[in-house]
Amino acid sequence: MESQKKYWNIDPASGALLQSLIHTHKPQNILEVGTSNGYSAILMGNVAKSYGGHIKTIEFFGERVQLARENIQKEELSETIEVLQGDALEILSRFLPLPEGELEGVGVFDFIFLDAAKEEHADYFKFAMQLMPLGGIIVADNTISHKNKLSEFFEKV
Numbered sequence: 001m002e003s004q005k006k007y008w009n010i011d012p013a014s015g016a017l018l019q020s021l022i023h024t025h026k027p028q029n030i031l032e033v034g035t036s037n038g039y040s041a042i043l044m045g046n047v048a049k050s051y052g053g054h055i056k057t058i059e060f061f062g063e064r065v066q067l068a069r070e071n072i073q074k075e076e077l078s079e080t081i082e083v084l085q086g087d088a089l090e091i092l093s094r095f096l097p098l099p100e101g102e103l104e105g106v107g108v109f110d111f112i113f114l115d116a117a118k119e120e121h122a123d124y125f126k127f128a129m130q131l132m133p134l135g136g137i138i139v140a141d142n143t144i145s146h147k148n149k150l151s152e153f154f155e156k157v
């Protein structure tokens with residue numbers, strides 16, 4: 001896969017942490033906000049596939065969506081990972097309101113990884129809180145490297 005820097009992929013230690021959390025908690029429905037070329041989705045997907053979990057991942061940049069889909073296919077993870085093309089906030093809003101009775105108290109996603117526009121993390125978090133069951137897990141990248149852009153997110157958390 002192409003360079004980590006060019007596609008802003010998570011570093012190997014963050015990847016290992018994500019894989020370990022997923023291996024331990026075995027979330028059925030994972031959401032990633034910020035696909036890029038699919039690197040982190042593939043890391044998570046390799047673990048999720050082993051127990052039948054699924055991932056939806058959001059990316060608005062067409063070239064990256066295509067590249068991610070190609071990489072996912074090469075890794076034989078097309079049944080596990082679905083790339084949704086579009087603006088994250090618009091796509092997140094499509095999941096609400098939860099269908100009455102069916103998903104209340106259960107949530108749509110039990111694991112959410114935030115790794116898109118840092119200025120929007122606080123808004124992603126607001127959606128995440130509505131889309132997750134009690135005990136769901138939210139992971140956010142760049143909380144140290146981009147902490148200046150994340151003050152609203154920290155406040156909400």
Ligand SMILES: C[S@@+](CC[C@H](N)C(=O)[O-])C[C@H]1O[C@@H](n2cnc3c(N)ncnc32)[C@H](O)[C@@H]1O
Pocket residue numbers: 007008009010033034035036037038039040041058059060061064086087088089115116117120
């Ligand atoms: C840091 S990269 C994601 C890296 C990826 N998680 C990985 O580690 O392989 C962030 C990605 O989010 C996308 N992005 C930023 N803002 C977005 C938005 N509002 N909606 C959808 N995608 C967005 C960017 O185009 C970029 O590809």
